[in-house]
Amino acid sequence: MGITNMRKGAKKGTDPFSARQRRAQKRGLSPFLPPFFPFFPFFLITLLLAPLTTLAEEGLSNETPARLDWSTRMELGSPVSGTVTAVKVQSGDRVAAGDLLVTLDGRASRAELERAQAQAQRLKLAREEAEREYERTREMYDQALISSRELALAEIDQSMARAAHQGALAELTQARLNLEYSQVKAPMEALVVARHVHPGQVIQNTLQVQPLVTLAVAHPMLATLEVSSQGATELEPGTEAHVRVGDQEFQGRVRRVSLESREDTPDTFQVWVAFDPPEGHRLRAGMSAWVVLP
Known part of the structure; x- marks a missing residue:
């Protein structure tokens, strides 16, 4: 029955094999290829890319x-009170060690320094006179011209004069320091993160030192991440790591691992990785990064 139908179809020009061959010839394909051949390249590409995708995922899994x-962030202030006369920097400026940042009105400090210098000079003369008087008294005592009590009193006067002069020298040192404190300078090469005062502003540091400028050290920088307890036990300071920020990659080392877990997320420990970005970099604190640990 089926053979008879196929023969009838062949007579009428509806042979399924012939129709398939004609369609293949129209597409420019061989009529002897299997019907799924047009999709074969797609299957081949998929099979080739699958292992690469898996490898890429495995490479990024760490x-x-x-x-x-x-690496360092500090707020600079002055232990003395006064009026701000000048602010030499703006946020974003790079400063070197010793650069002048903020100046306070130093007239009162200079006046105090002059008073302390005069006091120290006066007490120096008094001390020298007390020492000479003691030497004269000592000679008279050796000649049995005065009593031991008078010698003891001369020795006490000499000691008191020395102590007064020493106190004046301490006040002179403090006055010099106060004058130096009226000029706030950068202790190291750093980046100005923020300035907190303006010229004309009165600074009162009686109870608490008010911050004037905030500095940050940008070399090296730190990448802060969180690891599990197992990861924390496997890491040690000095372990090599890779830091990626966008399309930039840096070589770094673990600086330290926290000894206590975070209070809000138990069994999670913080790790700090230090790395040196190139000069003139645009990296900033708070940027997102990725760290590859061994």
């Missing part, structure tokens, strides 16, 4: 999200 931070 990356841990992190946040960038400054």
